[in-house]
Amino acid sequence: MVSRLINLWLLLVSIFVMTNGFSENSDGRHKEVSGSNEFDLLIFTQHWPQTVCYQWKEDTESHDCSLPRDEEWTIHGIWPTQYHKLAPQFCNHSLHFNASALAPLEDQLNVKWLDVEKGTARYSFWKHEWQKHGTCAVVLDSINTEVKYFQKGLDLLDKYDMKHVLGKKNIVPGDNHSVQDILNAIETILGKRCQVECITNSKTKQSYLFEIRICFSKTFELIHCDGIHGFPTNCDLKKNVIYPSNVPVDYRVIQI
Numbered sequence: 478m479v480s481r482l483i484n485l486w487l488l489l490v491s492i493f494v495m496t497n498g499f500s501e502n503s504d505g506r507h508k509e510v511s512g513s514n515e516f517d518l519l520i521f522t523q524h525w526p527q528t529v530c531y532q533w534k535e536d537t538e539s540h541d542c543s544l545p546r547d548e549e550w551t552i553h554g555i556w557p558t559q560y561h562k563l564a565p566q567f568c569n570h571s572l573h574f575n576a577s578a579l580a581p582l583e584d585q586l587n588v589k590w591l592d593v594e595k596g597t598a599r600y601s602f603w604k605h606e607w608q609k610h611g612t613c614a615v616v617l618d619s620i621n622t623e624v625k626y627f628q629k630g631l632d633l634l635d636k637y638d639m640k641h642v643l644g645k646k647n648i649v650p651g652d653n654h655s656v657q658d659i660l661n662a663i664e665t666i667l668g669k670r671c672q673v674e675c676i677t678n679s680k681t682k683q684s685y686l687f688e689i690r691i692c693f694s695k696t697f698e699l700i701h702c703d704g705i706h707g708f709p710t711n712c713d714l715k716k717n718v719i720y721p722s723n724v725p726v727d728y729r730v731i732q733i
């Protein structure tokens with residue numbers, strides 16, 4: 478009986494030590510992540526609206542989407558980043574998002590940087606990108622204001638639009654290809670390695686082309702993405718990836 482009590486006591490002590498240990502660990506990790514606002518390079522992310530919509534619908538079936546009138550890649554964001562990390566983020570809480578500052582760009586942003594997720598608050602997508610990434614990017618003179626940050630996104634899309642890049646290698650919406658073919662096509666056309674991201678349906682295991690990320694130095698020269706978090710892809714390497722010309726399920730879709 479006494480030895481059982483001692484065992485129980487030892488068990489409780491070890492649980493206490495373990496729990497304490499874990500919380501110290503996670504505190505430590507938290508500090509590490511929110512530490513430095515410095516970054517090594519910038520990722521420019523384009524996403525494929527049909528797949529963004531698919532993900533939004535998969536999340537909740539009643540969700541509606543806004544899709545661009547033309548079948549085009551749109552902007553997700555410009556993300557300053559450290560190699561091997563999803564950091565820095567949310568660098569300066571005093572740089573508030575100012576929607577009226579974007580008035581001169583708003584018509585273009587509504588087409589090229591549109592919020593596919595219909596029903597979310599107006600400006601919330603741009604506000605999120607600004608707070609999470611733009612406030613880290615402002616240390617670069619070329620993107621040190623909201624207008625410059627969003628204008629840069631528009632400029633990069635014009636120059637590196639993936640419909641055009643993939644089309645040069647005959648990869649067009651409606652097709653399916655191995656992710657290696659897609660990675661190779663972009664490297665051949667742009668001369669630099671990029672990152673390709675997929676959404677995978679957990680039931681069918683089918684992968685859909687979701688995002689293409691290309692990388693830039695701080696002076697906006699195109700560079701290889703080797704070493705960024707998740708490089709080169711999260712897509713299924715053994716199955717073909719679908720580049721859908723329609724939202725992959727029969728949902729209601731609102732054209733803008």
Ligand SMILES: *[C@@H]1O[C@H](CO)[C@@H](O)[C@H](O)[C@H]1NC(C)=O
Pocket residue numbers: 568569570571572
């Ligand atoms: C945040 O932005 C404000 C306003 O530009 C600036 O005064 C401040 O130094 C910035 N803080 C950091 C940590 O960069």
Ligand SMILES: *[C@@H]1O[C@H](CO)[C@@H](O)[C@H](O)[C@H]1NC(C)=O
Pocket residue numbers: 575576577578
């Ligand atoms: C927001 O932007 C507008 C237009 O540029 C400007 O007039 C206004 O002062 C800005 N507001 C703040 C709080 O900075």
Ligand SMILES: *[C@@H]1O[C@H](CO)[C@@H](O)[C@H](O)[C@H]1NC(C)=O
Pocket residue numbers: 652653717719
């Ligand atoms: C992939 O493309 C081929 C023809 O290019 C087609 O026969 C096949 O059905 C496609 N697969 C999927 C899953 O769409």
